[in-house]
Amino acid sequence: MSALINFLIRLYWGIFGGLERLTSGWFLGLAARLVFASILLVFFWNSALTKIGAGFFGFLAPSTGAYAQMFPQLMEQVSYDTSQIAFFPYGLIVLLGTWGELVLPILVVVGLFTRAASLGMIVFICVMTYVDITGHGVDAKTIGAFFDGDPYSIISDDRLLWCFVLLVPMLKGPGVISVDALLGHFYRKGPRGV
Template structure:
């Protein structure tokens, strides 16, 4: 029995060591392959026309972020104040910048933490603002059906992002490159 335990520990200590650099990279690749374009395409729907669209959000941006308020304003975005415009712009920029940082592995922990906040706000907006409370969209925990958009799918997103908050971008990231450069500079 001791031989089995010794072999087991030897094998899985190597697996664990490889996982320390492989899993953060894999997490970033999974994020890139499943969520990067999702968030970028969502961000594109919020931009206004032309180059100045970066500073002038589309009506779609307001309808996604402030659906009930936009309806109450008769779909007239000129009735929105500076605060709402800043929220819309911040959300739009976040959909481009935070995923890119995660994929590059630059400020990975902060970017993943920001994305967690983004996904939580997105989910609350879907439920409260858009009324996504039907069982198929909202879902339920421990209901044996893994296909709900909000509670099932986004729980996986949050787990992936939480992993990156805890572990960082890994050895193959811009964070690691910068860390090595700083360590190489004599103090």
């Protein structure tokens, strides 16, 4: 019996140890970034596009919708007239939030400044969640709760998974298939291979 148990243990470690060695350094970061791209990239980009003002330089002047999404109660107080809202801090927050929603997802997907971009996206999701709950007044069913057994609680369940997907590249890095790895290789080698 002990020979069988030893065989099963060696088989187990042989299979999963081999998988770990085979995927070490490239798989987790790449997989997390691909999952993020397939589930959240278009979501965040579509959301960001609703915040950009009109014209070529619209990214410099966020739309009224951007203010309404980020500061719904403040917008109600000023009858949706953004000219009554001070640039500092509100306009600056809206501008930086819009830029963050445009730039950070792309950085995560291509693997450039991946750890900082992933942390930025986690912070963005936390702020977005806070605004949805306090500013937009979503109902308790939509908010949900951890360990409630309801996978349809959009905010608590979905956003926890979003953050987990971003924790992987933040903590483990983007992997060798990334711009970060390419730049790191170039930096270590020197500009002329020195």
